[in-house]
Amino acid sequence: MTDQHQDDQATAYTFVARWMHWAMAVLICLALKFGFVMDDQSGTELASSLARHSSAGLLVLGFAILRVFWRLGYPPSQLPKTVSKLQALAAWAVHLALYGFMLGVPLTGIYAAAAHDLAVLSFWMFDLREGVQFLGVDNFETRRSVHTFAMDAFLVFLILHIGGALVHQFYFKDDVLRRMTGRKKAGQSTGNEVRQKF
Template structure:
């Protein structure tokens, strides 16, 4: 396992792997939900069962990422960033973590409100949360779960645009901090 190195300018290998696993899982999960949107019954379950399992995966990976970040702080930001850029980056990351916890927990809570656990890719059953069997509450919670995806998409867009701005306009090699094989300036 890597040790803390406060003088490095790249994220650790663990942080990079967790970042990309979560990013891929979020994109795949969004596509699974979109595919199931207008289906019902067994046809919807083909997409929703892996969607729920992947949601649990995002939750676990996010908790691991937060723990890793607390134990192994990220490299410092470029000192040339404007104050607003630093503040926006910190805000976006904080809200990312909140949403990457809240969205899967709400999905799990909604599923639990219908009296079900989550089948984790056929390997084991994640038990339902200890909540009342209340489909009306489940509908409301799943609505919130879906609604929170809009700010997540906006944040993903801001995150990508920010990284591209720093890489191609500021030419500071920002992508090299998180993409293996890319060098820094």
């Protein structure tokens, strides 16, 4: 095995990690899309968006839990040596926040759904409210405000995450983004790497 191939293996995420990452990206985009359009909806249109939003949110929560367990069993890949310690620290902080939001935003959504006056038909199969009756049904507006704030903050960190990946791809021209796409520059060696914590 060549040194280049060894370096590529060391820095690239596993197939499962990449698959979960991009699946999560699609689900998060769908959940945010269905969530943000509900402000201008009512009646059956709102009920339909609630079903879509809650379904995507529950999938995000499920995938987030799976990703946490996967990362515990399979430590994350390494950053190229061109990444400074400050950049590595920033990446760790943003990733930590993203994991917090991937878990926290759906949970605040469940908390808000428990007090909703409309049925929240997750996957068009069951009313989510019936499974979380222990959360109570009061203060819906406050619960919704907390969930909306969490979604807005999540979006900010997603923009930071995407922006950082694009900066590394087009400005620094290193392998940070390619680790998650599975593609490597031909003939590029990463050498010594900095271990990414998250």
